[in-house]
Amino acid sequence: MTAYEPGGDAVDRIVDSIAETATAVRDGLASDRTAKVGTNPSGERQEAADVRADELFEEALLAHEGVGTYASEERQELVDGGSGEYHIALDPLDGSSNLRSNNAMGTVFGIYDAPLPAKGRDLVTAGFVLYGPITTMVVARDGVVADYLIEGETPERLADDVTLPEDPDIYGFGGFVPDWPDDFTAFAREIEQELKLRYGGAMIADINQLLTYGGIFAYPGLESNPNGKLRLQFEGNPIAFVFEAAGGASSDGTQSMLDIEPEGFHQRCPLHVGNTELIERLEASLE
Structure with a gap:
C-alpha cells in the first residue's frame, strides 16, 4: 500500500496536479520576492506570491471532474467547481513572509470527501509540499505516509511508510x-x-x-x-x-x-x- 501513486485513481490525479502546480509556484518565487498586495481574509499580510500560488492551484484543481469545491486561506469564500465528490482546502504558500529572507516555505493541502467546512475525519488524503533546498512532497492516505521528490514530470518516491522516530529529538x-x-x-x-x-x-x-x-x-x-x-x-x-x-x-x-x-x-x-x-x-x- 502506498500513500500516493502518480497517475492512479481520482485522488492520486488530484495530488498529481498539486505536485505539478507546486513546480510552477516554486519557479515564480524569485519574481514575487518583495511584492506585498494587502491582507488575506484572516487579516494577515498577503504577498504577491500568495495570490499567484492561489490562482495557479485554483485553475489546476478545478479542472478535475472529481473536485466539487476549492477553498483557500487566501479567499473569503470557497469556489464551486461542480458536482465532484472531493473538496480541496489549501494554504497555497505557507510561510510566505520567509520569501524576502530566502527561507523555506510550503504548500499545505487537504482533500475531503465532505462539503467544507468539514471535520478532519472527513479527510481522505492530506499532505504538504516543502520548497527547501530541494522540493519535496509528503502525502498521507489510508494510514500510510510517504515522501516524494518533485523534480521533472513525475514525483519520485523517496521513502515509503514514513513514521516518527521513537526517540524524539x-x-x-x-x-x-x-x-x-x-x-x-x-x-x-x-x-x-x-x-x-x-x-x-x-x-x-x-x-x-x-x-x-x-x-x-x-x-x-x-x-x-x-x-x-x-x-x-x-x-x-x-x-x-x-x-x-x-x-x-x-x-x-x-x-x-x-x-x-x-x-x-x-x-x-x-x-x-x-x-x-x-x-x-x-x-x-x-x-
Missing part, C-alpha cells in the same frame, strides 16, 4: 512567549531541558523536521487569543492527519484535531502535533 513552539498561558509555559520549560529547539518561522519547514527527527511542534492558544493563529481547515486538520498516519498524535489541548467540530472556513485553533507520549504529557499539563 526536537521541539518548536510558536507565538509570542509572554503571551503564552502559564500552563503551556510550564510545559515548555520542561521540554526545553529535554529536546533541541528547531523553529524557522514557516510551519511546514518545522513540521518536516519533526517528521524527520521526532519531537513536538505547537502553536498554542494565547492569552490574547485562546484560539491561536493557525486555521483548522487549511493547516490544523491536514497536518494532524499526516502526523496521526505517521504514528504520532495531534491535539488542540484536549482532543485530537481531527475530532474538532468545524464552525467556519477560516476558524482558528491551537495546534500541537508530535510523538504520542509528548502530546499526552502536554494534554495532562494544560488546565
Whole structure:
C-alpha cells in the first residue's frame, strides 16, 4: 500500500496536479520576492506570491471532474467547481513572509470527501509540499505516509511508510512567549531541558523536521487569543492527519484535531502535533 501513486485513481490525479502546480509556484518565487498586495481574509499580510500560488492551484484543481469545491486561506469564500465528490482546502504558500529572507516555505493541502467546512475525519488524503533546498512532497492516505521528490514530470518516491522516530529529538513552539498561558509555559520549560529547539518561522519547514527527527511542534492558544493563529481547515486538520498516519498524535489541548467540530472556513485553533507520549504529557499539563 502506498500513500500516493502518480497517475492512479481520482485522488492520486488530484495530488498529481498539486505536485505539478507546486513546480510552477516554486519557479515564480524569485519574481514575487518583495511584492506585498494587502491582507488575506484572516487579516494577515498577503504577498504577491500568495495570490499567484492561489490562482495557479485554483485553475489546476478545478479542472478535475472529481473536485466539487476549492477553498483557500487566501479567499473569503470557497469556489464551486461542480458536482465532484472531493473538496480541496489549501494554504497555497505557507510561510510566505520567509520569501524576502530566502527561507523555506510550503504548500499545505487537504482533500475531503465532505462539503467544507468539514471535520478532519472527513479527510481522505492530506499532505504538504516543502520548497527547501530541494522540493519535496509528503502525502498521507489510508494510514500510510510517504515522501516524494518533485523534480521533472513525475514525483519520485523517496521513502515509503514514513513514521516518527521513537526517540524524539526536537521541539518548536510558536507565538509570542509572554503571551503564552502559564500552563503551556510550564510545559515548555520542561521540554526545553529535554529536546533541541528547531523553529524557522514557516510551519511546514518545522513540521518536516519533526517528521524527520521526532519531537513536538505547537502553536498554542494565547492569552490574547485562546484560539491561536493557525486555521483548522487549511493547516490544523491536514497536518494532524499526516502526523496521526505517521504514528504520532495531534491535539488542540484536549482532543485530537481531527475530532474538532468545524464552525467556519477560516476558524482558528491551537495546534500541537508530535510523538504520542509528548502530546499526552502536554494534554495532562494544560488546565
